[in-house]
Amino acid sequence: MALKVYAKYLSIAIVAWISYEVSQRPSITIVERTLPPLPHPVGPLTPNTRLREAEILFRNTITGPESIVVDDSGNVYTGLLNGTIITFRDENPQGSIRVFLERITCGETQDPRSRPLGLRIRGRELFVVDPYVGIVRVNLDDPRNRGCLVNVKRDTVDKRNLVFIDDLDITSEGVVYFSEASTKFDLLSCHAEIFEGAANGVLLKYDPKSGEISTVLKDLYFANGVQLSPNEDFVLVNELTAARITRFWIKGEKSGTSDIFSNNLPGLPDNIRPRAKGGYWVAMGLPRVHPKAAIDDLLAKPWLRYLLNKFMPPSLIHSFPEPNPLGIIVGIDENGAIVETLQDPGAQHIPTATEAMEVDGVLYIGGYTSPFLGRLKL
Numbered sequence: 001m002a003l004k005v006y007a008k009y010l011s012i013a014i015v016a017w018i019s020y021e022v023s024q025r026p027s028i029t030i031v032e033r034t035l036p037p038l039p040h041p042v043g044p045l046t047p048n049t050r051l052r053e054a055e056i057l058f059r060n061t062i063t064g065p066e067s068i069v070v071d072d073s074g075n076v077y078t079g080l081l082n083g084t085i086i087t088f089r090d091e092n093p094q095g096s097i098r099v100f101l102e103r104i105t106c107g108e109t110q111d112p113r114s115r116p117l118g119l120r121i122r123g124r125e126l127f128v129v130d131p132y133v134g135i136v137r138v139n140l141d142d143p144r145n146r147g148c149l150v151n152v153k154r155d156t157v158d159k160r161n162l163v164f165i166d167d168l169d170i171t172s173e174g175v176v177y178f179s180e181a182s183t184k185f186d187l188l189s190c191h192a193e194i195f196e197g198a199a200n201g202v203l204l205k206y207d208p209k210s211g212e213i214s215t216v217l218k219d220l221y222f223a224n225g226v227q228l229s230p231n232e233d234f235v236l237v238n239e240l241t242a243a244r245i246t247r248f249w250i251k252g253e254k255s256g257t258s259d260i261f262s263n264n265l266p267g268l269p270d271n272i273r274p275r276a277k278g279g280y281w282v283a284m285g286l287p288r289v290h291p292k293a294a295i296d297d298l299l300a301k302p303w304l305r306y307l308l309n310k311f312m313p314p315s316l317i318h319s320f321p322e323p324n325p326l327g328i329i330v331g332i333d334e335n336g337a338i339v340e341t342l343q344d345p346g347a348q349h350i351p352t353a354t355e356a357m358e359v360d361g362v363l364y365i366g367g368y369t370s371p372f373l374g375r376l377k378l
Contacts, residue, residue: 079116118167225271262336
C-alpha cells in the first residue's frame with residue numbers, strides 16, 4: 001500500500017515538473033518552409049580531410065572560442081562561453097595564454113549571462129558584441145579604457161528593444177554594421193528561432209557621429225556573420241537557417257538595395273571573414289551535404305519542430321543527431337562562388353566551426369561550444 005502511495009505522489013511530481021518545464025518554453029509560431037536541394041559532394045565539395053591537419057590548442061582548458069582577432073603585434077584574442085576574453089601570442093600559443101578581460105560591461109550595464117560573440121580590431125581598439133550587454137570598445141593597451149557604442153539595456157531601434165545582437169564589422173569611417181540574429185528570441189532561446197523557422201533577423205547600422213541605430217535589412221533568417229567588402233561598397237550578412245549569404249550595397253548605383261551573394265551553401269553559415277587569396281572564409285555550424293542533413297529534415301517537418309521546442313531540453317540542442325556528420329569550412333570568391341572547402345568527414349577532429357580567421361598563412365578556427373581552438377597552417 002505504501003509503495004502505491006509513493007508511486008502516486010511520484011507520478012504527480014513528474015507530471016507537475018513536465019508541465020512547469022513546458023510552460024517555461026518560449027512560444028513559437030511555426031513557419032512552413034524548406035531549403036533548396038542538398039548540394040552534392042562534387043567539385044570544391046569533393047570530400048577531403050584538410051581540417052584533420054589542424055593543431056588543437058588549449059584542449060579542455062577553454063570552452064567556446066566563438067570569434068577570433070589578431071592585433072598588429074601578433075596577439076590573438078577570443079571570447080569564451082564563460083564571458084571572458086583571453087589572449088595569447090601567435091608564435092607561442094600554449095605558453096602565453098592569459099585573461100585579457102574578465103567581463104564585458106557597457107558603462108554601468110553588466111549581465112551575469114554576458115557572452116562575447118563577434119570580435120573586431122581597429123587600430124589599438126577591440127570591438128566586442130555581447131548580446132546581453134551591447135557593443136563595447138576596449139583599448140588593447142589599457143582594458144580599463146573602454147567605451148559603450150550600443151547598450152542593449154538602453155538603446156532602441158524602430159521603437160523596440162534590441163534582443164539578440166551577434167556579429168559586426170566596421171568601416172574606415174567608424175560606421176558599425178551589426179547583425180541581430182533574432183528580434184524575438186534571445187541567445188538562450190536561440191533554438192526557438194530555429195524551430196520557428198521565421199525571418200526574425202535584421203542587419204543594423206550604428207552611426208558614430210549621431211549615435212543613432214538604424215535598420216538596414218529586415219526579414220533575415222537568423223542573421224549571423226557580418227563582413228564588409230574590401231572596398232566597403234557592400235556588406236555581407238550570413239543567414240544561418242537559410243544556408244545563404246545576403247549582400248547589401250552601401251555605395252554605387254545599387255546603393256540601398258540587396259541581393260543574394262551566395263545561395264544553397266553546404267552548411268549553416270556562422271561567421272564570415274576575409275580570405276587572403278580573395279573572397280571569404282565561411283565557417284559552417286552544421287553541414288548540409290547530400291544525401292541527408294538534419295536541418296533540412298527539421299525544416300520540412302513543422303510538427304517535429306513544434307514538439308522539439310516544447311519537450312527537448314535546451315542543453316541537448318547542440319547535440320542534435322546529424323545523419324551525415326561533417327566539419328566543414330568553405331572558401332568563396334569575390335562573387336560568392338565556392339572555390340575550396342576544408343573538411344573533416346565524420347566530424348571527429350573539428351566537428352563544427354563558428355569562425356575561420358586567417359592571418360599570415362594560419363587559419364584560427366573557433367567553435368561556440370568547442371573545448372579547444374583550432375589552428376591550421378594553409
